[in-house]
Amino acid sequence: MERVTFQRADVKSMLSSMICLKFNANDLETANLVRRFRVEALPTLVILDPFGGKVYHDSGAPVPEGFAGYFAADRYNKAIGAYNAGNYEAMAPHAYFVLKWFGMTKLGKQIKKLCDGIKDDPKFTAAYKALEAKHQERLEAIKVRARKEKEKRRLIQAKLEKANALYKKYMRNAAFKLYRELILEHPRSPEANQARAVLKKHKKKWQEPASR
Amino acid sequence: MVGAFALLATTASAEIFWETDLNAAQQRAAAEDKLVFIDFYSKT
Structure with missing residues (x-):
């Protein structure tokens, strides 16, 4: 595919509108992906929509001449x-x-x-417009989620920075309190791991949140 | 001549950029409303 199919102008035109990834399935580093996408023969081609849903998944290489339209x-x-x-x-x-x-x-x-x-045709137009609206709604929901996640990350990092600043000023008890809060509030964050490391270094105890 | 130049410019702009980070690709796909194409190949 690399030497013929991916060199075709129509294939380049189609794929240039997508985000393209290439994985050597024999690499140890890609073993997780190979399992996740159930790659059983090579090549395997997978297409995901913007929401992560599978649009296409199959093994074998489509003929170069029909490649651009193959997935549709x-x-x-x-x-x-x-x-x-x-x-x-x-x-x-x-x-x-x-x-x-x-x-x-x-x-x-x-x-x-x-x-x-x-x-x-009113039925066709209504159905088509509803699909467009649904798609936009889902995209917007993802953007809102991403914005919330970004804000959450910013707050976690700010808390760690504040705790580290207190620690450097030898205001240790105040710093330890913030580290403990970080662990309780965001136990899986990398910042919580840093907080645990500091508390461990000073032989301080902390409480992990109860597993849900 | 102008036509040939325009054709060349169109062809040159359609290039495939291969990436290797699936998580980043999925985030970008959602942000840019695009499909993600994955090619699992065998390097022999």
Whole structure:
């Protein structure tokens, strides 16, 4: 694939819109990933959506000529099937998938034409818009979670810095109190490990939170 | 000439950048609304 498929302009165009990772499955360092993604034959290709869900997972190398459209083919066929049956509402999720992720491929362009032809169908439009809204909602939820996590990390680091500053000023009891709080409040954080190390060095006791 | 230059620029911009950190890739995928493509290969 490296010498032929990944050198093709259409494949480069498709993959340049994705975040691409490459792992030598024989490396010891990738053993966890090999287990996690159940890699049983090579090559194995996996595609994940922005939420971590599997969109594609299979072993074997698609032929270079069909590679760019390969991953959309199944959903394309389902969209065409629903379209031919006149069930535009059922077509929507498949069309959305192909257009959203593989709109630049030949299959994507064909689906776009069909969608343009039925854009006045109320059921199709409602279903399609609902999918777009749901996707945006999930993305927003991830962003909110990431912002909260970042703020949490900032507060934990600030607490450790404060504890370390007190420690350096020989205000040890105040520092130990903060270290203990860190362990209780954020037991799995790297900062809690640092707090444990300091308390251990001074032969001080601390309480671990009760396991939930 | 202009057409050829434009074509060259389009082709050159479509490059695959291979990464190796899955966690970072997944965070970026969520932030940028992109798919993550993973190639498990065998180096012989």
